Amino acid sequence: MGEAKAAAAAAGTDEGGKTFDAIVIGAGVAGLYQVYRLRELGFSVRGIEAASGVGGTWYWNRYPGARFDSEAEIYQYWFDEAMFKNWQPSERYPAQPETERWLNYVADRADLRKHFLFDTRVTAARYDEAAQLWAVDTDRGERLQARFLISCTGMLSAPLNEVFPGQASFRGQIHHTARWPKERVEFVGKRVGVVGTGATGIQVIQTIAPQVGHLTVFLRTPQYVIPMRNPKYTPADWAKQGARFAEIRDRIQRTFSGFEYDFSNGAWADLTPAQRTEVLERLWADGSLALWLASFSEMFFDEQVNEAVSEFVRQKMRERLKDPALCDKLIPTTYGFGTHRVPLESQYLEVYHQPNVDIVDVKASPIERIVPEGVMTADGTVHELDILILATGFDAGSGALTRIDIRGRGGRSLKEDWSREIRTSMGLQVHGYPNLFTTGAPLAPSAALCNMTTCLQQQVDWITDCIRSMREQGRREIEPSKAFEDAWVAHHDETANRTLVVKTHSWYMGSNVEGKPRRLLSYIGGVGTYRQKCDEVATSGYRGFTFA
Numbered sequence: 001m002g003e004a005k006a007a008a009a010a011a012g013t014d015e016g017g018k019t020f021d022a023i024v025i026g027a028g029v030a031g032l033y034q035v036y037r038l039r040e041l042g043f044s045v046r047g048i049e050a051a052s053g054v055g056g057t058w059y060w061n062r063y064p065g066a067r068f069d070s071e072a073e074i075y076q077y078w079f080d081e082a083m084f085k086n087w088q089p090s091e092r093y094p095a096q097p098e099t100e101r102w103l104n105y106v107a108d109r110a111d112l113r114k115h116f117l118f119d120t121r122v123t124a125a126r127y128d129e130a131a132q133l134w135a136v137d138t139d140r141g142e143r144l145q146a147r148f149l150i151s152c153t154g155m156l157s158a159p160l161n162e163v164f165p166g167q168a169s170f171r172g173q174i175h176h177t178a179r180w181p182k183e184r185v186e187f188v189g190k191r192v193g194v195v196g197t198g199a200t201g202i203q204v205i206q207t208i209a210p211q212v213g214h215l216t217v218f219l220r221t222p223q224y225v226i227p228m229r230n231p232k233y234t235p236a237d238w239a240k241q242g243a244r245f246a247e248i249r250d251r252i253q254r255t256f257s258g259f260e261y262d263f264s265n266g267a268w269a270d271l272t273p274a275q276r277t278e279v280l281e282r283l284w285a286d287g288s289l290a291l292w293l294a295s296f297s298e299m300f301f302d303e304q305v306n307e308a309v310s311e312f313v314r315q316k317m318r319e320r321l322k323d324p325a326l327c328d329k330l331i332p333t334t335y336g337f338g339t340h341r342v343p344l345e346s347q348y349l350e351v352y353h354q355p356n357v358d359i360v361d362v363k364a365s366p367i368e369r370i371v372p373e374g375v376m377t378a379d380g381t382v383h384e385l386d387i388l389i390l391a392t393g394f395d396a397g398s399g400a401l402t403r404i405d406i407r408g409r410g411g412r413s414l415k416e417d418w419s420r421e422i423r424t425s426m427g428l429q430v431h432g433y434p435n436l437f438t439t440g441a442p443l444a445p446s447a448a449l450c451n452m453t454t455c456l457q458q459q460v461d462w463i464t465d466c467i468r469s470m471r472e473q474g475r476r477e478i479e480p481s482k483a484f485e486d487a488w489v490a491h492h493d494e495t496a497n498r499t500l501v502v503k504t505h506s507w508y509m510g511s512n513v514e515g516k517p518r519r520l521l522s523y524i525g526g527v528g529t530y531r532q533k534c535d536e537v538a539t540s541g542y543r544g545f546t547f548a
């Protein structure tokens with residue numbers, strides 16, 4: 001520690017003041033771990049967080065019904081075995097309040113809070129090429145400096161909350177799910193509208209439906225859904241998971257999706273129809289994302305296989321919906337199962353059997369504007385509401401960074417660069433932006449197809465090792481070459497373009513944001529493969545990256 005402190009001092013940093021070895025943006029899953037790792041190595045580090053507390057996604061998304069679809073035993077940190085064992089998740093898929101409490105527990109146990117400025121948003125960051133430092137401005141009018149700038153800003157953190165004209169004129173309450181108020185929202189007896197039926201909208205709808213006076217779901221694209229099996233976890237259950245700590249930690253590094261399960265059911269073509277059905281039924285009964293991320297990988301490439309799995313899921317949905325009119329509205333037919341996010345749900349479809357729940361088809365008659373009384377659709381109807389919930393999603397992957405004025409070499413702007421084409425080097429750096437490291441950024445495995453705690457810790461570890469090796473070698477600046485980045489983008493596109501995912505409209509492709517350049521935002525080569533590629537770069541002495 002003393003030696004590292006001396007090295008930090010020699011590098012011109014000043015922990016008590018405004019110059020640091022590293023500035024970390026965000027106090028979510030990645031930001032907490034990044035601060036922990038750098039501090040462990042004796043670097044001076046300042047975290048900056050827009051929210052009042054830690055949690056990131058789990059701070060902001062406090063909407064009714066928010067919970068993750070990753071099992072509690074894999075949505076974990078791996079740097080402290082006792083921390084894992086001393087936390088008792090209440091169930092397999094805990095809800096937001098518990099996950100927020102867990103991240104507070106982590107922050108307290110590792111004493112991380114003191115390194116963060118809370119209620120502070122980074123507005124701009126400019127790289128000073130002569131000094132080889134990032135100058136970081138905040139909305140509190142402060143300027144801090146650091147050798148390294150590390151964004152832990154989240155894949156899904158820039159909400160699309162200004163969606164319709166006239167929102168400000170609405171007389172009732174209007175809430176985007178990712179900006180949900182801390183105060184309780186009272187639904188009893190209220191006329192409530194929900195726009196959006198992605199993973200978020202589904203959780204909201206199934207949770208508030210039993211409370212509302214009347215619910216209007218403004219539905220544009222229906223979803224394939226899988227019923228969640230969410231058993232309670234007793235202390236004995238968790239002790240069993242604790243005994244598997246090392247096994248789970250090692251396993252999830254190597255699978256396709258960073259979950260424990262993986263594709264291990266044999267090739268689709270080698271199985272009889274009965275054997276295929278047996279696999280699908282078994283994974284369906286698991287009530288997890290295994291049907292999607294660990295059944296048959298051919299589903300992502302082969303239209304016939306995809307159609308067969310899609311039809312299996314449609315049939316399951318038909319059995320629950322019964323009413324043919326509801327089946328027509330709620331069962332997807334225009335895209336294949338698994339070609340974008342598959343939500344787990346609990347009694348979501350059954351909500352539509354309630355007499356006080358209506359579907360408004362906003363594909364046929366889009367929402368035109370919000371008026372003081374409610375939502376006006378293109379056919380001129382005003383749907384009167386007391387509360388309007390926007391579950392309209394995010395400017396995913398790139399949005400968190402393009403909402404900051406980031407300037408690299410020669411004053412180039414990341415927002416302008418990415419308005420033409422979204423590019424990164426393995427999602428870890430961007431050519432033209434030396435000493436900027438990114439986590440949860442485009443072109444790396446992330447939220448789309450990965451258990452986020454797995455991917456984020458792997459990226460933080462890679463970044464930390466890189467910074468440590470630079471210190472050992474007396475290097476002050478790192479940047480990926482244009483050729484390296486071109487090669488990664490080409491590999492990413494080649495991997496993506498072999499799949500059916502690129503043919504489906506969703507945030508995965510950036511097509512949910514008007515004018516956003518299209519590219520699959522997450523790397524789809526698999527978490528294990530990506531890790532190997534990252535490790536190869538590090539062991540090669542960072543071939544493809546230039547140092548100063």
Ligand code: NA7
Nearest residue numbers: 156195196197198199200201220221341391392393447507
């Ligand atoms: P998503 O998955 O992007 O879903 C957004 C939903 O909002 C989706 O159903 C959209 O319909 C709908 N939407 C957006 N704009 C409109 C307008 N103008 N009119 C009608 N409907 C609209 O966001 P989520 O928050 O659910 O999930 C994001 C990720 O967070 C999720 O995948 C998990 O990984 C966690 P569309 O499909 O565009 O027709």
